[in-house]
Amino acid sequence: MNLNWKNFLLAENAIFNCDTDIVFPLPKHEGNKHIYPIAHLGILTVAGIDAAKFLQGQITCNINDITNIKSSLGAICNPKGRAITTFLLIKNADAFLMILPHELLELVKKRLQMYVLRSAVTLTDSSDELCLIGLSDGAVHPAEAVDFTTSRQENIIVNLQNRNLIIAMANHAQTFWSERLKQGFQPEDSAQWRYLDIISRIPWLTAATSEEFIPQMLNLDKLGGISFNKGCYTGQEIVARTHYLGKAKREMFLVEYDGLEAPEPNSTIIDNSTGTEQNIGKVLYAQSRHNSCKMLIVLQVSDTSTYNLKLKNYNPNKITLLTTLF
Numbered sequence: 001m002n003l004n005w006k007n008f009l010l011a012e013n014a015i016f017n018c019d020t021d022i023v024f025p026l027p028k029h030e031g032n033k034h035i036y037p038i039a040h041l042g043i044l045t046v047a048g049i050d051a052a053k054f055l056q057g058q059i060t061c062n063i064n065d066i067t068n069i070k071s072s073l074g075a076i077c078n079p080k081g082r083a084i085t086t087f088l089l090i091k092n093a094d095a096f097l098m099i100l101p102h103e104l105l106e107l108v109k110k111r112l113q114m115y116v117l118r119s120a121v122t123l124t125d126s127s128d129e130l131c132l133i134g135l136s137d138g139a140v141h142p143a144e145a146v147d148f149t150t151s152r153q154e155n156i157i158v159n160l161q162n163r164n165l166i167i168a169m170a171n172h173a174q175t176f177w178s179e180r181l182k183q184g185f186q187p188e189d190s191a192q193w194r195y196l197d198i199i200s201r202i203p204w205l206t207a208a209t210s211e212e213f214i215p216q217m218l219n220l221d222k223l224g225g226i227s228f229n230k231g232c233y234t235g236q237e238i239v240a241r242t243h244y245l246g247k248a249k250r251e252m253f254l255v256e257y258d259g260l261e262a263p264e265p266n267s268t269i270i271d272n273s274t275g276t277e278q279n280i281g282k283v284l285y286a287q288s289r290h291n292s293c294k295m296l297i298v299l300q301v302s303d304t305s306t307y308n309l310k311l312k313n314y315n316p317n318k319i320t321l322l323t324t325l326f
Contacts, residue, residue: 001039002170005131009037012177012187020102022190035177035185036134036193041204042102042127043167044109047095050119055096058115058234059089060215062227066091071148071158073202073225075215076108081238082211083218084111086203086225090150090158090167097156097167102127103207115234131173134193135185138162146200146223161200195287198294201254201323208266209284215239216248217298218284250298252284255309257293258317262286268312269297269319279312295319 001019010016015023020040046055056063061074071090075083085108087100100108109123116123140162149159155168155176168176181187197204203218220226221243228243242248257263269281281299297319299307309319 002128002131005170005173008174008177014187020190024187024189031184031186032139033137033183033185034135034188034192035180036136036188037190038132038134038165038193039190040102040194041099041132042105042125043130043132044098044100044105045092045095045124045126046098046112046121047124048119048121049094050121051094051096054116054119054121055089056230057232058112059087060220060226060233060235060239061089061224062230063089063096064230065227066096068152069150071150073148073220073223075218075220075225076111077215077233077235077239078211079235081214081235081242083205083213083215083220084108084210086205086218086220088148088158088165090156092156097126097130099132099165099167101204101206104205104210107210129169131168131170133166133168133173133176134163134196135166135180136163136196137185140196140199146202148224160202163196163200191287192289194285195289195294198285198287198296199254201252201296203252203284203296206265206285208264209282212266212282213250213284213298214242214248216242217250217252219252247301250281250300252296252298253321254323255295255297256320256322257286257295257311258319259293259311259314260288260291261314262288262293263295263311263314267314269299270310270312271302271307272310273306273308280307281309283311294322 022037059074061072075086085104087098090097151157158165267283270277271280284296286295
């Protein structure tokens with residue numbers, strides 16, 4: 001994180017539990033207008049005259065569909081078609097900004113560097129140069145799709161339903177934050193933004209879940225993050241085969257968990273609907289907030305769509321599906 005940006009947030013009464021977990025004192029008033037510092041995501045800049053061609057051979061989405069007004073989710077896969085990371089890709093002049101989990105950024109950078117060879121491409125960790133800010137001014141509904149429309153003023157703004165993701169230079173971020181406070185936006189904890197990402201069904205990966213799932217298991221095909229007519233990319237054969245043989249045997253669901261402690265990513269989900277406990281899924285990631293825990297989980301698809309779900313090795317609290325199959 002940019003040091004000037006961090007010092008600014010500290011002056012705004014932010015408390016850093018760690019570099020990626022930022023909290024604020026309890027709000028002085030209630031309302032729907034909130035502003036969030038986002039530090040758990042990083043920014044990898046892919047630049048150079050061959051940047052678009054290079055990315056086209058490495059990512060699941062179609063680089064030609066990404067414009068100054070349209071961003072996209074996508075994934076980078078290993079040769080076995082397993083997603084190393086998911087990302088939000090944004091066009092920025094002749095370069096591309098890849099928003100992805102900060103804990104995976106260096107791994108992804110090294111993996112992509114292996115394929116650069118003689119291409120005119122540079123890979124740069126821009127997480128210190130650029131700051132991420134979240135804005136929300138209304139309720140987020142799981143049934144509503146996120147379209148990732150993008151606009152540019154002084155900063156880059158990506159629409160995420162009733163939220164916006166702001167990408168700004170550090171000095172611009174400070175000005176943007178101060179101006180929004182004057183407009184009545186209330187600072188909120190970074191964990192709340194992660195909670196809203198879960199409700200929006202954005203499938204971020206972690207070190208524990210990297211290379212565990214093919215993109216369809218993360219519903220990236222339904223979220224516009226896979227192109228099936230763009231040509232070859234690393235892992236494409238497996239991803240395409242899954243598509244043309246029919247739907248994946250596992251898909252991602254939004255659920256609510258009655259326990260107060262958020263389970264770790266890749267925790268095992270069991271089903272007891274038949275009277276015999278069976279391991280049928282994994283936790284993608286989870287976030288507790290205000291006595292509620294929301295999770296994205298990857299489950300085997302049931303023909304009956306009936307489950308009696310619990311977490312293995314956790315208290316036997318109930319798991320309730322909040323979304324059905326797309």
